[in-house]
Amino acid sequence: MKDMITIHVEDLKGVVHTVEAPTDMGLSLMEAMKANELPVKAMCGGMAMCASCNIILQSDHELPEMGEAEEEMLDEAMVLNIEGSRLSCQIKVTENLDGLRVKLGALTDPEA
């Protein structure tokens, strides 16, 4: 079993950051990005209540299905209709996400 995976995150300036994340710590994708000091606002700390951890999937990885809270929050923040749009705090870092490519959504901007 692989306990470190690699993920590629494109920030709002278009720069791609490649970071490693452990699969055995119960981290969400949002927490893994934060731990690597990527600029993600994630204001509510992972409660699906703010959408400032919004990412857009770029690779063809299969992500776990969306829960109701996630879907409703994406809808309220008006980003549900973007193809591949998800809340990174609702996605656990698991082995099958190795090589994942995502783009940060505009709502993640800490300075906005």
Add this chain to the structure above:
Amino acid sequence: MIETDIIIIGAGPVGMFTVFEAGLIKLKCHLIDALPQPGGQLAEIYPKKPIYDIPGYPSVLAGDLITNLMKQIEPFKPGFTLGERAETIKKLEDGRFLVTTSRGTKHAAPVIAIAGGLGCFEPRKPELENLEKFEDHGVDYIIRDPEVYRNKKIVISGGGDSALDWTNYLVDVASEVTLVHRRKAFRGALDSVEKVQHLAENGRIKLRTMSEVTELHGNGVLSGVAITDLEKNEVINVDAENFIPLFGLSPKLGPIKDWGLNLNKESIAVNTFDYSTNVPGIYAIGDINDYPGKLRLILCGFHEATLMVQSAYKHIYPEKNLVLKYTTVSGVNGFEG
């Protein structure tokens, strides 16, 4: 002009507790907040969530913590300027600061405490043609005074707690309430959802789920909206004097970055000795500040507020000495200065 000892910008939990600690040493405070109610993130984002890391409370609802803080600061009679954003800070000739809000309200004091959290809450706006034209002419994103809607026909949209709570409240104020939500299910607390459904079943409100407001009508002033049923793709026109989209608020740093303070990314850099900024007399406490080891927690903000007011006292009365008095010994009014 409002005059006080400490102008507190931001009435979140940290700004509120500052009133208490300042009150203990007989400093008067005035709070300014862009939101119509005090409580910051706790009141706006998660009033119904339990918090577990407030010392002495195994669990407390965020909304209850704010209610209790209001009670705790009540004896010190703080002033409030609510629903207005602090825009500018100027230095007066007598050495005091002048803070002016978005509505032109002026406040003067020798000390400013910035407790601005993650910044000013700004509403999420739906994408609608002419929306801006109707702002303040029927379209409101924040409810400042519910009485404005007395005997009016109103349309509310949104699916979270504030849309539900205001629907439940305004049903007894407005003459007609329509609640529009793009989805079937609501995001809010179960009891508020049940109340809304009950009102709809009894014909007291009109509930339109899987629907969206798609047009605004009116000649300068709002007179109606078009609601599209997303399943049937049907459009109906509804008379409405007010349209209140409640899609949540998200904080933006706002004017704070223009006040000549040293910033660290989107936070104000402070000295942990007394949470002072680079401008003598201006302090920053709570989520808005940054220093090595900073944690954005309510408890840490309370600590910062406590130390900060001691320094504020010395800034205002450089010749006087402060002696710490326990509240158990002298109550909240024991200080004689």
